[in-house]
Amino acid sequence: MKDATNNFLRTNLLGTGGFGEVYKGVLPDGTPIAVKCAKIGNTKSTDQVLNEVRILSQVNHRSLVRLLGCCMDMDQPIMVYEFISNGTLADHLHGLRSPLTWHHRLSIAHQTAEGLAYLHFLAVPPIYHRDVKSTNILLDEKLSAKVSDFGLSRLAESDLSHISTCAQGTLGYLDPEYYRNFQLTDKSDVYSFGVVLLELLTSQKAIDFTRPSDDVNLVIYVKRLVMEERLMEAVDPTITKDATDIELDTMKAIGFLAVSCIEETRQNRPSMKEVHEEIELIMTLGENH
Structure with missing residues (x-):
């Protein structure tokens, strides 16, 4: 994920929220991704990310953002989504x-x-x-x-x-x-x-x-x-x-x-x-x- 986001470069930052930060990244095959990182050591933020993994791994619908994968390092869980290009x-x-x-x-x-x-x-x-x-x-x-x-x-x-x-x-x-x-x-x-x-x-x-x-x-x-x-x-x-x-x-x-x-x-x-x-x-x- 560090490689994909250029070591979480600030210019790749898409947004921040109570949960942490979301960065744009690119996988080696050229697929654009959005990477959500929980706040380090913040249990509430970690809980929200884990909750999101639990929910999104159970659903599949074209009008819901797709979860591509996650990394469950408990200090800072990270989630990888499809990148949606046109903002909110x-x-x-x-x-x-x-x-x-x-x-x-x-x-x-x-x-x-x-x-x-x-x-x-x-x-x-x-x-x-x-x-x-x-x-x-x-x-x-x-x-x-x-x-x-x-x-x-x-x-x-x-x-x-x-x-x-x-x-x-x-x-x-x-x-x-x-x-x-x-x-x-x-x-x-x-x-x-x-x-x-x-x-x-x-x-x-x-x-x-x-x-x-x-x-x-x-x-x-x-x-x-x-x-x-x-x-x-x-x-x-x-x-x-x-x-x-x-x-x-x-x-x-x-x-x-x-x-x-x-x-x-x-x-x-x-x-x-x-x-x-x-x-x-x-x-x-x-x-x-």
């Missing part, structure tokens, strides 16, 4: 990379929902991601979405309706019910995904202190506009500007789907499978016209 969804939505058309945003929503529905319904036991957000959705050269960062993910126990666990995740994306009663369910991911849908529609950040104080939280801001029947005012003007009536209808439909995902009470939220099917339906409506 957040980079594209918040001006750090090229902007996305509505068509691309819709297919990113669809692919992400498909990956999460796979984790909830096809993985055995089911897996709750627990940190769904736009910085954890990577885009490849074709702008296809890959869900990443499973450091906080949990395996569900088949006979339990929820997992009791300390609320972890990212402010602005955190399921309020999970935050209140520490019960993690598949609907906690649905809530976070609803926030990502709002980001795709508005190009706004989940938490942004440059908005008026009542609107700092994107969920509260959009819910207020929905109450006032002004949902479309929240949508990024760059995608509404030259949009056809059908495209505007699909934006509205995604907006209302997002609002159903961010319902306060988890019983009122759709499942990830239902969300995926709904996005599929919205896309076909757009294509059929």
Whole structure:
């Protein structure tokens, strides 16, 4: 890994987080890779990396980042992933990379929902991601979405309706019910995904202190506009500007789907499978016209 990353050269650094650092590397056969290193001697960081290995070695889906291998030196475990070349969804939505058309945003929503529905319904036991957000959705050269960062993910126990666990995740994306009663369910991911849908529609950040104080939280801001029947005012003007009536209808439909995902009470939220099917339906409506 030292050879592949040029001895973890700083110019190869892709990102840092609570877990440690991620470097770009190249294998001897020319395959580009991403190398995630835990913080040395930090047990929490090591635990997250080991958890991610455990989760990712059990799953295989085109919308989830692939784990290629790992090195389990307990001082500093290292994970090797496929390299995803086009940055994060957040980079594209918040001006750090090229902007996305509505068509691309819709297919990113669809692919992400498909990956999460796979984790909830096809993985055995089911897996709750627990940190769904736009910085954890990577885009490849074709702008296809890959869900990443499973450091906080949990395996569900088949006979339990929820997992009791300390609320972890990212402010602005955190399921309020999970935050209140520490019960993690598949609907906690649905809530976070609803926030990502709002980001795709508005190009706004989940938490942004440059908005008026009542609107700092994107969920509260959009819910207020929905109450006032002004949902479309929240949508990024760059995608509404030259949009056809059908495209505007699909934006509205995604907006209302997002609002159903961010319902306060988890019983009122759709499942990830239902969300995926709904996005599929919205896309076909757009294509059929």
